Amino acid sequence: MTRTVIVDIRGNSFPEQTIEPDTYVVWRNLDPVPHTVETDPESSYYFNVGPLPTGEISSPVWFSREGKFEYVCRFHHEMTGEVTVAAGAHAEALPMPAHSGHDGLAHFHGFITGGRSGSRLYMSHTPVIADDRHRYQVILRGSFADPKHAAIYEALRSTSYGSGKTQIFHDHLALPDIGAGKIALLAEASVQYYPLDHPGGIEIPGLEEKIPVKIDKILHFHQFDPDASYPVGLQYLVYGDDLDVFIDHHIIGAPSFHSVAKLSGQPDFWTPDNFDGTSSILIPEKRIVDVSPKVLRRVAFVDNSYHLAWLPPSGAYRQPPPDPLIRRDGTAPQYDVLVAGTRPSHIVVERFIHFDVALLNNRVVIT
DSSP states (O other): OOEEEEEBBBBOOOOOOEEOOOEEEEEEESSSSSSEEEOTTOTTTEEEEEEETTTOOOOEEOSSSOOOEEEEEEEEEETTEEEEEEETOOOOOOOOOOOTTTTGOOOEEEEEEEETTTTTEEEOOOOOOOOTTTTTTEEEEEESSSSSHHHHHHHHHTTTTTOOEEEEEEEOOOHHHHHHTOOOOEEEEEEEEEEETTOOOOTTTTSSSSSSEEEEEEEEEEEETTTTTOOOOOOEEEOSSOOOOOEEEEEOOOSEEEEEEESOOTTTTTOOGGGSSEEEEETTTOOOEEOOOOOOOOOEETTTTTTESSSHHHHHHHHOOOOOOOOOOOOOOOOEEEEEETEEEEEEEEEEEEEEEEETTTTOOOO
């Protein structure tokens, strides 16, 4: 059976890895700086997974024959690694699950996780517009299958870290299989959290690998249309329960941004009837306008300090701006909204949990 091995990059170092033939290898960057994983272009077994920003997991590389395969980081020439492929090797590996119909879309996926209870996790998929394996906005409600794992998670949530960013990673699967109900268990998950002194994320002790997480309910699932038109105003999806209510920016068209925030209490429109799905709200005072100049493929304008670009020329990358719902004058992030596009209401953001422009737009953003 084809298997997958995770190689963690730590301390500007590649660990040596020994695997059996017919094994996939993926690299996970746990350093605070980007790395590449590539062989010499003249190599007889060439591979190049491209640059890996902090916390990112590479595309898989398949090793089909025995031998020793050296690789380097282009950014740090002293960093070298080696994969040894030998019959009978006993590497720690994860089985590659076979999900009928969408094997070509299988990949590693991350989910931003909210909720204080290990039996009620709210999981928002981290999407990528330019990669059809990740071109989905997915919000799930799940739970840890093992009570001891739920207890570890709840202990973290009960500390001063509270509702900070936590992320669940899972091995190869195809998101359409989740949408079709064919996958009800993330059997080989790992969990990380993101304290201020470790912005790249660190593993939660006891939840490092092979953690089963059940999918209890699909709250939202849609595939992006990069050429779709934006609505008038920023549109968000609201989800949660009576304890925690979250909003995700509803990703429509390209370029766009992915954000997850926790609201302060329950808005007046949030009732138990909403707990098994999502509600749509519109923030009229904020909007994305597609200006599409000829120089760049697609450009969008949010406000005077905030511009998005999808696939501009190489080298245009800069650090992204903060979440557009953060008030530039430092006042509380509260907004008048329209529920389902018509009913007036009001929201107050308690905490901004996750914000991404670069990964969603193929790691490219200008400000």
